Amino acid sequence: MARYNELWLQPRVPEPAQNPFPDPKPRTRPSEADVFVCVDACFTQKRHKSQPDAPKTHPDTHFIPDELSAQMEEYVERVRGDQTSKRAKKATCEEVEDEDDHYAHPNLHVSEANLDVCEESFTAADERRTKSNTQQFDITAIMGLLCRHDRVLWLLNMRSTGEKQFGALLLVEELFQHLPEDMQVGLLYDIVCQLARSALKWGFLERYFPRLAFAVAVFHAFGHVWPCQLVFHPRYREGFGFTNGEGCERFWHSISHLIAHLRISGSHHRLYVLDAQIKHADETSLFKLAEWNHRRSLHSKAKRVEAEDELEDCDYAVSWLRKQWKAQVASQTKPVARMTQKSASEKAIASVLAQRQVVSVLKEKKAEIEANLLDAADRSNTDDTLLLASDLKKARAALGKAQTELKRKEGALGVDGRNKLNNKTQAKFLELRVSALALKKRLRDLLRAHKFEREALERNSRRQQGSDRNLRDHTLNAIKLRRPKIVKLNRQYNETCDKIAAEIKSKRAPRRAIPPPKIDPKILFQLDIADTVWQDIGLEDPEEEEKEVPPWLGDESVRKGIRAMLVVDRANEEDRILEKERRSLRIWFAEEWSILELAIQHADSQAAAYFLHRRRRRLLALCTTWRKYLPDAEYANEIAWGPSDGEVARYMAQRATAARGRDDFEAFMGEPEKEAEEEEEDEVDFGWLDTLNTEEVDSDSDHSDVED
Known part of the structure; x- marks a missing residue:
């Protein structure tokens, strides 16, 4: 576990008038992210409250300690302060229609109204809604961070009734603790719009924000409103290729058979079983990485061919389609006008009309008091006269103040505003x-x-x-x-x-x-x-009549062309990402092989040499598997595999032949063969059994032919 930089544990109070997020440093590399990860929670992986079991920890555990989770939760609540409770009391969208819509943040081009609708659409986004009974369950869910190859990076036990954001923030923080300082990360999350809004509003992940690119997982994308999809859908934004973030769902499905067992198991036993299952899945998926890359390359190629055919059919220039796409995004992501939203002049006129009503009411009140005062004077009622005289003084003062305010508002209207106002x-x-x-x-x-x-x-x-x-x-x-x-x-x-x-x-x-x-x-x-x-x-x-319907909205062929153009863009990005991954696989294997060869030369014991020998055979198996799908001609001149062709050929021949006799470890170490007499004592030749079994099978088949 990496040693944490405790800056994120310190309270932060950003200045409201200053943007706390510096502009990201310019990059000379392509705009695609270096790694892609997905965050998701599974609320079927619960655990009943039970007696504690004996401590048992997996050596390669993927779980973040609960103590660190509690610290992050306390930190998030401390930064938010009382605003969380105020937001919980916020009215729904229908109850705040009179408020002006606006962008949630200058760096987040989704309006507050659309973000509120997305928050209501997903149960996971509502932290006040109960998903699990904390009286019955000690652990209510598991939240995981996986890479785009469906490999688990970290897991987090959740003990709350809902999917709170501190879990996702902690997983992302853990990821950046293990990455170089210049690495870009593409993050996919089912409610990423809410995570991005909180990060920009409260300063979470502030140090890493210039290196983060947010996108919504495709598995949940269509539950978001359309403006949110335009900003966060990986098919519509740059840099993600065909990354979809569905690996989390596949992982939850792969461990679904353990739900019944782990729900009643002890805490340590539960974590150990899950870590062991993940370890096995990682070992299996490692051999399939090259095949996965090859399959994704074929998928990208098929998508490109289909999209290029559609581009040719629409008969529009790509540069013009790109302008139409930018116009569509700008139009459909702008804040939506509220029902009662008015221009500044209309609001000023309404304010003057309302002030005139106030003056009219005060005049009527003043006239009523004056009439009552005359009546009291006629009746010679001294007490009423004094009381009404005091009220009349107050009414005149209020009327004078209201008339002064009316003149001020009328003077601020201007010529056009006064002309409209005078036409009652x-x-x-x-x-x-x-x-x-x-x-x-x-x-x-x-x-x-x-x-x-x-x-x-x-x-x-x-x-x-x-x-x-x-x-x-x-x-x-x-x-x-x-x-x-x-x-x-x-x-x-x-x-x-x-x-x-x-x-x-x-x-x-x-x-x-x-x-x-x-x-x-x-x-x-x-x-x-x-x-x-x-x-x-x-x-x-x-002069204010709206122009004709734009092509991106009214012309179906333009819309098809835009979709095809976006698919071609994503296919180009995917090819660059896959090419970078193939290079990384070759570099990783070459480094592993060279380090292993060096370790074998300096092995100080027979046991260590045997362990390294078994590791070497595993790498040979990995090499023979990867070479089927990674083209040698692509990096042959700059990145060598490591094993010679002869070693790979001998290993493949051994795999194709039934294993007999001794392990090849002694031959690998170069030890002399034992004497024949010693071999006869310790070794039994089972080859005659194979011959006997073959003869029996042949004789049985002959008899069957005769009987037939």
């Missing part, structure tokens, strides 16, 4: 028109996102197997949960259109004003190019 017959119409326009823009953005995420889910579902149906159902339900909100917005927009039409009919609107057309709820989700939702007739001034 149009005030209600203008307010309704602004509200209808904000409603329509928000409805349009939500419909766009809904259409694109539906298309992405449908394309993915065609390639899904039967085991992925639960995932598809989950993501489809997450998308359906957003439909009632769109329907509600459509109903409110149509009601506002009716009110605008009533204002025009009552002649309380400007001349030549026309009512905006309503949107038919029956065709709301079809989104044809000529639908009413794209037209702002009657809602904006002529």
Whole structure:
């Protein structure tokens, strides 16, 4: 276990007006990450509370100590302070519609509203929702960090009722403790948008943030809203190739047969069994790394060929498609206009109108007090007169203060604002028109996102197997949960259109004003190019009319071309990543072989020499397996395998021949053969048994032929 730099344990209070994250240093290498890891939790790996068992620790344990986990949890809670409880009381998206939407952070191009929707879509994102009963279970889940080759790096026992972020933060911290300072990391997580928001807001992983690239695991990607997918989906962002982050799910499935046994086992026994299972899986997967790389290369090649054919069919230049893609991302990731969001001038006018109402009420109150004062004077009631005189003095002071505030607000309007304000017959119409326009823009953005995420889910579902149906159902339900909100917005927009039409009919609107057309709820989700939702007739001034529908939205061939272009980009990235991995495999094996040869020459005992000999045979087996899938011509001149061709040939011949006689260790050590007499005493030749068995089989077959 690496020795921790305890900077992350110190409380941090960043200055609110200063960005605490320095810009990353420029890199001369490609933009792809050097390593790719995935974080995920499995809530089926629980353990009942039981009596402690005898200590037993695996020599190559993958589990982070519980003491370190408790320290990270305390650190995260201390940094967040009371904000966690305040956020738990935050209203839902429907209850905060009057708030202006905005980006969560300048370095995170996803708005707060979309992040809140993603948080509600995933049970794992809600730390207040119970997944396990802590009264019954001592360990409620396992959270793991795996590389993109499905190999386990670290595991963490969870004892909370939900998937809290400190677990993911601790695993990432552990990873960076073992990496060089210039290595880039691609991190995939099912709720990575929430992790990135917390890291930017509270300063978690601050030292490593310039070296981190976030992406959502494909297994959970389609449960996110569309703007979040545009930013975090590995198919839409640069540097990830075809990395999907599904290794965690495969690992949980591989240890699913241990659930019943480990749920009632002791704590130390449970960890030892899991470590032993992981050790066996690592040994098996090591021999399959080259085959995995070859298989991914074939997959990338097939994807590229298919995408290049689509690019040729769409007949658009790649540079133009790239501009359209940038325009699409910029349009669909901007903060969505709220229902009641108004321009600055409209807000100022509304404030003046409200202040006029205040002045009017104060004038009526002052007139009422004056009338009561005259009546008290006529009745010669001294007590009432004195009391009313005091009230009248206060009312006049309040009225004077309100009138001063009104003059200040009217003076801040400007010429255009005062012209609109003075036309009292149009005030209600203008307010309704602004509200209808904000409603329509928000409805349009939500419909766009809904259409694109539906298309992405449908394309993915065609390639899904039967085991992925639960995932598809989950993501489809997450998308359906957003439909009632769109329907509600459509109903409110149509009601506002009716009110605008009533204002025009009552002649309380400007001349030549026309009512905006309503949107038919029956065709709301079809989104044809000529639908009413794209037209702002009657809602904006002529100079503010929206331009025609952009090609990335209205032209299906352009959208297909953009998708094909992105696939080609990911295929190119994947080829570079795989080429780098093949080189790393060759370099690793060459170093292992050279170090092993040096260790064999300096072995100081027969036992150590035998152990190194067995290690050498294992590396020979690994070499013969890898050479089938790693082309020798690619690095033959710069990176030699290590074993000679003769050694590899002899080992392959021994593997193809039945093992007989003594182990080849003595021949390897160069010891002389023993005398024949000594061999006869200790050694029995079983070759005649093979001959006898063969003769018996042949005789049986002959008899069977005769009988037939």
